[in-house]
Amino acid sequence: MTGPAGVRLTHWPAPDMAGALAGFAALTYPRYRPVLLENLIGPQPTGTPIAGNCFAVTAHAGDMPAGLALVEGMWEGEARLLSIMVAPSLRRHGIGLALLDGVAGMAGDAGFTRLYCFHNNRMRDVPAFAALLRRAGWSAPALAEIRLTGPAGFTNAIRPHWQALFDRQDRDGYSHSLWADRTQADRDELAALHESGQVEERLTLQDWMLSHADPEVSLLLRHHGRVVGWIIGERNRQLDCIHYTSGFTIAPLRRCGWMIRGLYEAAALQARHYGPDHPARFETFNGNDGMMRLMAERLAPYASEQDCRFRSERVIG
Ligand SMILES: CC(C)(COP(=O)(O)OP(=O)(O)OC[C@H]1O[C@@H](n2cnc3c(N)ncnc32)[C@H](O)[C@@H]1OP(=O)(O)O)[C@@H](O)C(=O)NCCC(=O)NCCS
Known part of the structure; x- marks a missing residue:
């Protein structure tokens, strides 16, 4: 040819x-x-x-x-x-x-x-x-995945801007506890959450993730005390950072910013435990457009590293 x-x-x-x-x-x-x-x-x-x-x-x-x-x-x-x-x-x-x-x-x-x-x-x-x-x-390239890395102490800078949201969430029943402290009742609730079909397949907790969950930063998220989600952070010793590899809240609470609250609280704990300069890394991909927008618009200014993946496509025939 x-x-x-x-x-x-x-x-x-x-x-x-x-x-x-x-x-x-x-x-x-x-x-x-x-x-x-x-x-x-x-x-x-x-x-x-x-x-x-x-x-x-x-x-x-x-x-x-x-x-x-x-x-x-x-x-x-x-x-x-x-x-x-x-x-x-x-x-x-x-x-x-x-x-x-x-x-x-x-x-x-x-x-x-x-x-x-x-x-x-x-x-x-x-x-x-x-x-x-x-x-x-x-098609024009569209943002499909975003990964941010930045010092965990960004939480101090961001708190005043988000305080009103956090107060509202507290009034609506937000709380969290350390993943490492989960009780048998919490484990049962986690299992029920998975069995109820509310956890999308790609977000399902895997044993290999849990065996790496850092006990200082990994959280159970609660609504009026009931388990409704989690944030799992893994210590990456090679890069010396915490990589937040899994986050979930039940669908109705996502629109209320609970995932970002959980990430915030985990990173605040990280800053306290490992120091404000210790890097936090999180990523999200499409299917979660609100979170991607929030990361791109609100969190990216605090990041020292920003990795964005764009997707384009062409229909054939
Ligand atoms: C991207 C790449 C493959 C384009 O190859 P190419 O043979 O130069 O592209 P073409 O000559 O077929 O260009 C076709 C059209 O694309 C657009 N285009 C290509 N390169 C462009 C450039 N540098 N600036 C503006 N427009 C460009 C133009 O519209 C061009 O048509 P024109 O020359 O009549 O204006 C080449 O630049 C490359 O190898 N880049 C490095 C590798 C890379 O980034 N790959 C993509 C990720 S895998």
Whole structure:
């Protein structure tokens, strides 16, 4: 297949592919290189296992690897663009657009109905990538996940602004206790909460999380004394921070800011126990739009590190 200005495009998997993609390794992220070197086994019908379900389009200019778009087929008819890159000296010649067209055609042929991708705010070439996606008819990037890291002492600065909310929550029956102090009755209530179907699958407490729960900061959240949620913080010794890996409140209380109250209280305990400079890290993703907005608008100013993941997509066919 010929692409723009004599560039040769190849769809992968292809015959005689063994070793053929090694030369393109520099045109994707290190974490995806094993796919090129070992595991490119081709598109599978929808519903097959994810592992190895990758396909790609490459661009050659003469003998030179000029570009690569790499896709992984996912579930429910969706395929994820893992990376797209064009050799710096060959950019703005239409190769990126041709690669995207190529993978969209392959995805459609394999029965996928949607292509999507993520990019991070820390990616070097965001404007070029966003412009390419726009030009290729993808949706505008939308915030899909946000992770903030900052000194736990941000709680001191924020308290005066949130005091009125906290007073209202206290009047409405908010309280918390340390996770480590939970009684048998609390455990029974937690089990009942899970059995009642009120806890979404992705938020279900897992044993591996609990075995890492830091006893100084992990909390049970209560409404008039009854268990209605939790905040689990894990001490990450490598980064020397507390990573808040799980938070839950029952749906009616989310609109009343109970999750953010719980996080606030956990971080305030962290500041007291580990010191105000000790880093707190939390993240949330779509499905919880209110929390994401709150993090982006209200908490981000206190963060020393901000990691945002944006999602774009294109419907195929
Ligand atoms: C993003 C990238 C793949 C674009 O490849 P490319 O071959 O230069 O893109 P194209 O030439 O096909 O551009 C098509 C259109 O996208 C838009 N576009 C691409 N790069 C742009 C830039 N730097 N600034 C503004 N618009 C740009 C333009 O509308 C362009 O059309 P035009 O040249 O007629 O104006 C390339 O810049 C790249 O490899 N960047 C580094 C890797 C990266 O960030 N990948 C994305 C995450 S995996």
